[in-house]
Amino acid sequence: MCRRNILLWLLAFLLLATPQAGAGGLSVPEGLIEGANAVIHSEQTVFTVNSPGSGVTTYKVRMTILNENGKQRAKLYVPYDKLSKVDYLEGTIYDRSGKKIRSLKKKEIEDISAMNSFSLFEDNRVKIADLTYTMYPYTVEFEYQLSSNNMLFYPVWHPQDGEELAVEQASFEVHMPQGMRLRYQEANMPKPGKKTASATHDIYRWEVSNLQPIEREPYGPGFEELVPVVRTAPTDFEVEGYKGNMESWKSYGLWINQLNQGRDQLPEATKQKLRALTADAQTEEEKILRIYDYLQGKTRYVSIQLGIGGWQPFEASFVDSKGYGDCKALTNYTQAMLKAVGIESYHALIRAGENEPDIKTDFPSSQFNHVILCVPTEKDTLWLECTSQIEAAGYLGSFTGNRHALLITPEGGKLVKTNAYAAADNAQLRSIHVKLDEKGSGLASVTTRYTGMQQEARNQVIHNMKPEEQRKWLYQQVKVPSFEISKHAFEQRQTQLPVVTESLELRLRQCATISGKRMFVTPNLMSQWTFVPDQKEKRLTDVVRTMAFLDVDTVTFELPAGYTVEYLPQDARYKSTFGEFTATVKVEGRQVTYIRRMQMGKGRYKAAAYPEFVEFLNNIVKSDKQQVVFVKNPS
């Protein structure tokens, strides 16, 4: 059996290596498919705009799936919703010799709801055409047409939209009725687009050919930065009767104003209540905090997205009576409440999410997925996340911090930047005292102060978990060989830079290892760094680090009597472009004191600096494992 298997695999390997002979009878330029799981032979996307309010996309692709890891590409997903419609969807599959196996049947096309898991209801749906097959390589063709009445989005063309994908030839055309202007932005395109004209339309065309697979690297830039992209956007557009212009951020903001118009009315009784609530507030900031607190107590986040409701908020009076809404609705409601007490504020459109790339600021278009509220105050600007019942007023963090947002002012849109967080803002400051007994076991009391992005996880845990679940969670977090948590407590200060203080009491089993007359103590009890990224021979892309942080540990051990130091690790001090690390350990009588400081910056560094990054982290790994060795005094 073994031999037969090997033969079979050998055969498969040969077939893989020479797709010139197979792949549906098509020849592929040499070297193009090295490292690829699939190759697109040809792809055509044509976007025809009929009017500011409607357009049609036709898409056609022919590609070969080279192996098992490319099979998800033989499954096509076509999303649609209340404002768009799939006119047709067809597919055919061919075997390696180019012989047709079969065509996609209508009833094979799955049509399912594509709701976000956090939503209560949306009209998003998706059609799925699955042509996966088992004999590699095989070729699939797909073709579909999508008509849309939502012209807020023009296509963003990514001919190479994933790793391990080769592209022989792909093209993108936009047909604009004469008199309507297309706006576009090219990135990483080998050659620029061309413009021609027919009797009725201006035709813009882009082409790429022979794109080799791209491989992402650890701590590398976002994939979009590595591949050709053409972004397109309308000048004038219309969605469900709302007409707008996207030429500038200012005009895009005016369109949003239109959607929000008149939706900020509150019942008189509510206004009275809010005025009473803030009557004795000393400062404007205090008023804002009271309103925000009221919001957090009264409402909750429920997402319902239907048609234009994807962009237009529920009326403030609806949220006032039902107590729920999505990000737009809750932001709009908060704005209305602040207005009732005489405070001006603005919706801020943002692309939220940890590690989301920033928007393209020089290309006004619909690039956002979230709305927060911006409240300018005398000294400062206060940002409010209106969907959260637990966030501190003014804190943006990893979800919305350090990026651009579009303020919707009465004069239109205005780009601004949200707060960034430096290493000292994202701190983990820990002090531990351990009392060891004869057997090397002991009791540790640990106090850790987390701030900024390092407190986010604990903020969630405090609010969403019961004490018993918190303890379970802490058991997963604490990286000490054998221990029991005898006590735990959290304390929180929800200021603009929020702080969580965690106190733990741990019972440690054999914290120090005793072998014969010696005792080994690892002084870095809880903050050992263990991760070193993969080490490639040659680094190609820049190194990107998105979060700066500072960790400081101070650990003291009280030893049992009768031991003398045999070995003491040297002080460690490493400095690199990426950060700084120091660790010192001292022994005085029966007390061992260990102090460790690790500070990492954020930013973008040259590819050539990668080995330095790896070495720096590995030095930390080594230093963190160091042990102090004691010998029992002869009695």
Added chain:
Amino acid sequence: METKKLTCFLLLLFLYVCAVSDAQAQAAKFGKVDEAELQMRRYDKDTSAAAVVLSDYGYTRFDFTGGLKVIFERHVRIKILKKSGYDWANMEIPFYVDGADKEKVTTIRGYTFNLEGGKIEKDKLDSKSVYEEQRSENWHLKKFTMPNVKEGSVIDVSYAIMSDFVYTMREWEFQTTIPTVWSEYRAQIPQYFDYKFLMQGYHSLYKNDKQNNGAPSQMVNNAYVWAMKDVPALKEEKYITTLRDYQSKIEFELQRVSFPGEIPRTMTGDWKDVTGDLLMSDKFGTQLNRNNFFKDEIAAVKAKHQDPHQQMLVIYDLVKDRMVWDEKYGYTVNNPIRKAYDLRKGNVAEINLLLTSMLLEAGLDAAPMLLSTRNHGRVNTSSSPMVTKFNYVIAHVKLGDKEYLLDATEPLLPAGLLPLRCLNGHGRLIKKEDQRWVALTPDKPYSKLFNAVLTINSQGEIKGEARESVGGYNALALRQTILEEGESKYVERLTKEVGDYKMSKPQIKNLKDVSATLDIVYDISASGSGQENSIIYLNPMFGQGESENPFKLTERIYPVDFGAPIDETYLCRLTIPEGYELEEAPKSIAVNLPENGGRFMYMVQQNGNVIQVMSKVSINKPVFYAPEYPYLKEFYNQIIAKHAEQLVLKRTATSQVLQK
């Protein structure tokens, strides 16, 4: 064995359920709350609860007016205590549609109650805010969220479901992931239907009543009441099959239908009938006879291999190579196996019935076997046959007195090894002449052997070679990882320096030969201190030791279910430098788990200038019950402590003199 335990337990429950007939205080009235319920700030029996089910009433009856229907009514009242409990105000009501037969959700009503300044405020659920979603082919949902939910709110929701599926009674869950104060289910079952009741879970019934009503001349309705009081929240834990196996609930199994003037019909029958029916079924048994399209292929196999065992292996590989699993479960086919064969892909039933059919064609003693996967929940072998309890089918082969269980959905499985998802109690053999349960015991453990030959010099530099051999379920997982990532990328990823140790020149062996262990061979090196050391400290596990206990919590409610046994062996031969002696070494130990459940052995031996280290961890059984948990935890503590111990090498006095 698992199943046996559960059965005993179920019996116990039934005994325990004596007729407690004192009724709970007045049933909650829909739309009317007590001020006390609104004033409640926390639930005293579980002060950490984010929300509590105050009461949950269900009532099922059969309606004969205008065609038989089953009507199910429910009224649930939930108290929201904390913001983290807000999600309990988002409701989903699933209902089933199958062609013209359907369930219909009617009269959804809801109120949110709040106490505002001492006054009870009542907000009605707007019927326009009820959405309908089609989740899958047959399952639909009604979805809505309650208005004005705050900390302290009480929500009241009621609805009814009219069902055409008159032979199915909905199960009732007494327990959910928040505590339940009172959960009561009533059923009026006409005498025509003979139902069996199946209780499951770790809590007992508070009330269990039966009454007959209707005059002797009329149809008799049997009225049942089951209730539970103060049911704690269901809690998730690691290493379990599925939480549903531990939930307190009651299920209904229709045994017999006897309408007046008709011959009684057995609905579940015994396994003999069920087996017969399954074997006659279009979507199951008859598929086994559709063998024309592969006759030649099997004839070719038989011509080439005479040994039946060899024939089985070849046919198993043939199906694995040809078919790809579409990741859908089920014991019935959607497409005939002929079609699946042409498409080269199929669901579990299509693939494994094709396999069974081919094995039969080859003249082997093969039959399909039903089972329920770990996520689908355990099957009770002593209850009457209910095919809906199964969601998977494999092939069973008997060669002489040896039996094999084959699943062709995973290309990387060697013959005889079932995927972990299938290791769940017992499977039922569907074979006319051999009807029985077959234990789904794992054929192979999670196994790993690490073997290194190393040399250390006087500066603490280490050089040598290591071989890792993984087998059983470890090999399956690692093969999946490597093939997904690509062999060259995986090798590149292995080649790195972590802390003191550097791995280089890795080579992967037997990646594609699934019947052999998967071996990875590589060089290990560590840079020393760069100077002569008079003392060298060394952890002889070289980074391979256990450093974290998988069982950190102090107690455990449910059994620990690993799925399969574990076997991990570490061997190392270390040559120490000339002029050094072993001053200290960890003491050898052996630790046993009770009843031969597992064993840890650790040994250090010196032979001239060679030190041999051996560590072996064996877990001999896949399931440990909760009382055994502390032993398991302590077992791992001992391993961790031992693996942390060090060797101390010291330069001998004579060599120190020579150095000078």
